[in-house]
Amino acid sequence: MKAAASSQGLAMPHIRPGRILAWTLLFIGGVVMVTPLLFMLSTSLKDASQVYDLRVIPEAPTLDNYIEILGDGRFTRWLINSTIVAVIVTLSNVFFDSLVGYTLAKFRFRGRYVVFIAILSTLMIPTEMLVLPWYLMASQFGWLDSYWGIMFPGMMTAFGTFLMKQFFEGVPDDFLEAARIDGLNEFTIWWKIAMPLVTPALSALAIFTFLGNWTAFFWPLIVTTSAELYTLPVGLSSFAVEQSIQWEKIMTGASIATLPTLIIFLFLQRYIVRGVMLAGLKG
Amino acid sequence: MATVEIDRLVKRYGQTTVVHGIDLSIQDGEFVVLVGPSGCGKSTTLRMIAGLEEISGGEIRIDGRVVNDLQPRDRNIAMVFQNYAIYPHMSVADNIAFGLYRSKLSKSEKRQRVEQAAETLGLSQLLDRRPSALSGGQRQRVAIGRAMVRDPAAFLFDEPLSNLDAQLRTQMRIEIKRLHHRLGTTSVFVTHDQVEAMTMADRIVVMRDGRILQVGTPLELYENPVDIFTARFIGSPTMNLLPASLKNGGADLTLGGSVQVPPAAATSADILVGARPQDLVPSSPGVPGLTVSGTVAVVETLGSETLVHIESAGQTIIGSAPGRQIPQIGEHLTLHAPAERLYYFDKATEKALAAR
Ligand SMILES: Nc1ncnc2c1ncn2[C@@H]1O[C@H](COP(=O)(O)OP(=O)(O)OP(=O)(O)O)[C@@H](O)[C@H]1O
Ligand SMILES: [Mg+2]
Numbered sequence: 097m098k099a100a101a102s103s104q105g106l107a108m109p110h111i112r113p114g115r116i117l118a119w120t121l122l123f124i125g126g127v128v129m130v131t132p133l134l135f136m137l138s139t140s141l142k143d144a145s146q147v148y149d150l151r152v153i154p155e156a157p158t159l160d161n162y163i164e165i166l167g168d169g170r171f172t173r174w175l176i177n178s179t180i181v182a183v184i185v186t187l188s189n190v191f192f193d194s195l196v197g198y199t200l201a202k203f204r205f206r207g208r209y210v211v212f213i214a215i216l217s218t219l220m221i222p223t224e225m226l227v228l229p230w231y232l233m234a235s236q237f238g239w240l241d242s243y244w245g246i247m248f249p250g251m252m253t254a255f256g257t258f259l260m261k262q263f264f265e266g267v268p269d270d271f272l273e274a275a276r277i278d279g280l281n282e283f284t285i286w287w288k289i290a291m292p293l294v295t296p297a298l299s300a301l302a303i304f305t306f307l308g309n310w311t312a313f314f315w316p317l318i319v320t321t322s323a324e325l326y327t328l329p330v331g332l333s334s335f336a337v338e339q340s341i342q343w344e345k346i347m348t349g350a351s352i353a354t355l356p357t358l359i360i361f362l363f364l365q366r367y368i369v370r371g372v373m374l375a376g377l378k379g
Numbered sequence: 380m381a382t383v384e385i386d387r388l389v390k391r392y393g394q395t396t397v398v399h400g401i402d403l404s405i406q407d408g409e410f411v412v413l414v415g416p417s418g419c420g421k422s423t424t425l426r427m428i429a430g431l432e433e434i435s436g437g438e439i440r441i442d443g444r445v446v447n448d449l450q451p452r453d454r455n456i457a458m459v460f461q462n463y464a465i466y467p468h469m470s471v472a473d474n475i476a477f478g479l480y481r482s483k484l485s486k487s488e489k490r491q492r493v494e495q496a497a498e499t500l501g502l503s504q505l506l507d508r509r510p511s512a513l514s515g516g517q518r519q520r521v522a523i524g525r526a527m528v529r530d531p532a533a534f535l536f537d538e539p540l541s542n543l544d545a546q547l548r549t550q551m552r553i554e555i556k557r558l559h560h561r562l563g564t565t566s567v568f569v570t571h572d573q574v575e576a577m578t579m580a581d582r583i584v585v586m587r588d589g590r591i592l593q594v595g596t597p598l599e600l601y602e603n604p605v606d607i608f609t610a611r612f613i614g615s616p617t618m619n620l621l622p623a624s625l626k627n628g629g630a631d632l633t634l635g636g637s638v639q640v641p642p643a644a645a646t647s648a649d650i651l652v653g654a655r656p657q658d659l660v661p662s663s664p665g666v667p668g669l670t671v672s673g674t675v676a677v678v679e680t681l682g683s684e685t686l687v688h689i690e691s692a693g694q695t696i697i698g699s700a701p702g703r704q705i706p707q708i709g710e711h712l713t714l715h716a717p718a719e720r721l722y723y724f725d726k727a728t729e730k731a732l733a734a735r
Contacts, residue, residue, distance in 0.1 A: 268462060268464070270460040270461075270462050270463075271464050273431050273458075274458065274460060274464040274465075274525075275477075276450075276451045277430075277451045277452065277456065278452070278477050278478055278480045278525070280480060292466075293466075
């Protein structure tokens with residue numbers, strides 16, 4: 097392996113065939129991923145008559161769609177709804193997942209193992225199967241068509257709890273015991289000592305939860321009926337069924353909706369990559 | 380400052396008992412070191428004093444008050460951990476100030492205490508640093524600072540020096556000793572390093588398998604070990620033990636020769652004769668005592684003295700020669716220890732025969 101690489105190196109220093117293959121694959125992957133996004137952006141810059149003209153660079157680019165969409169009260173309402181839902185669910189997960197994860201990781205009590213297995217086993221049930229019980233529950237408690245109705249299934253997740261438990265297990269007991277001797281109560285030990293020690297995991301959890309809820313479509317669609325409570329993805333899809341399908345409006349809305357995701361990725365790239373590695377996730 | 384009294388203290392994990400009812404009374408201001416091999420229950424005992432581990436039986440009193448059911452924070456003790464346990468997300472100053480978390484002092488008084496502790500420990504220049512930017516020795520000093528600021532009833536140390544390199548360990552050993560001298564706070568120090576135990580302790584507590592074997596000053600343990608375990612544990616290199624069988628007043632060594640045994644020790648047929656390497660020196664056997672000879676196998680030159688390992692009838696015996704007198708490997712050498720420097724143990728019970 098080494099010898100082959102160095103004899104190649106005579107002709108083309110530093111470039112190995114494996115590398116070229118990897119780059120090619122990555123490039124193809126990149127193109128496949130980016131093309132729809134480009135089309136989304138380009139369509140959002142066209143007027144209705146140009147939509148089926150499939151050129152990537154619009155002939156007569158216009159910001160009219162953006163002006164119209166942002167001026168449309170419904171859209172801003174949905175933007176606000178999505179923000180409220182994603183932020184509250186994220187905060188709730190960061191708080192409760194780590195509280196439960198910490199308890200499972202650091203306290204010995206009867207039934208600890210059973211609780212952990214019970215939480216883990218919910219990971220094996222697909223969301224599609226849960227939607228019906230959720231809906232029945234929401235309807236019986238009168239939560240349909242409300243913020244709480246959209247949020248309650250995600251306020252805590254088994255995955256987040258599991259992730260945080262794994263991380264808290266890596267926090268040495270000495271830290272907690274030293275704090276116990278210094279006189280902190282158990283809640284403060286968790287909040288002031290343990291939590292700061294797992295910030296990488298917390299930021300990964302927060303990012304994943306936020307993105308997941310920002311783009312959530314299926315459940316919000318089912319649980320909401322009034323347009324004022326739609327989240328952004330649900331609202332955008334409702335454009336599609338008004339009179340005629342207004343692709344340029346949908347794409348404009350989608351472009352705006354992508355913005356927070358993009359910003360999060362750009363600024364928190366480092367944490368996301370680390371989070372993915374930590375969580376052992378793919379993509 | 381306070382006394383610490385331990386009465387029939389027991390610790391059980393499920394079915395297994397790891398501390399078997401130990402008794403220990405620590406005086407106000409005393410520096411007591413718990414030593415023993417790995418797994419003998421030193422940390423468990425210390426952690427029960429701290430309140431980090433529940434007590435399965437017996438009683439612990441700090442300053443006369445039974446603390447069995449008190450939370451660690453209500454026992455007014457401070458603990459220094461092997462891994463320092465200083466918080467990586469806080470500055471040195473904040474870490475030290477954490478020792479005053481529950482104190483009702485004003486902000487400025489707290490700051491003053493922190494600065495004072497930092498001054499004592501030579502950390503004044505480092506107060507704004509993060510622990511990640513400190514050396515191991517400095518981190519351990521921060522941990523000690525956090526314990527110090529509170530002015531606790533007792534300091535508990537669990538192998539605080541074992542993560543440091545040899546030189547730093549020696550230095551910190553002296554610093555902790557000096558600090559104890561200055562503050563006079565009752566201290567319990569756990570280690571499995573006998574040199575630390577010997578050099579730091581007012582009294583050493585030797586533990587084995589969850590029991591206390593012997594309690595005494597370093598010199599008492601060195602001079603009067605109650606059994607083979609303590610005899611071999613205290614002192615470096617380890618004491619030589621030579622099997623012998625009693626015959627009409629004397630003892631015939633298995634490897635040849637014989638020694639006189641004091642009548643008080645002549646109570647068992649099979650005994651072990653002990654001689655510390657420092658007492659076993661090359662000299663002519665003019666006085667009564669133990670004489671062994673053999674071939675020099677290994678020579679360890681320490682400068683101040685030279686350790687000589689000789690082989691005799693299949694057994695290795697360690698003796699010492701003056702620093703400048705270095706025997707040759709392969710040379711035939713005779714070592715001698717005077718009778719009053721010898722130890723005698725019962726081979727079957729491993730107990731010492733007759734106090735010396
Ligand atoms: N949580 C536990 N459950 C069961 N046994 C335990 C537990 N904690 C400690 N032990 C056992 O108790 C015994 C004493 O442990 P301890 O930590 O006090 O030893 P130590 O003297 O401090 O040893 P070392 O020098 O290695 O630190 C050991 O045999 C250990 O296996
Ligand atoms: Mg220990």
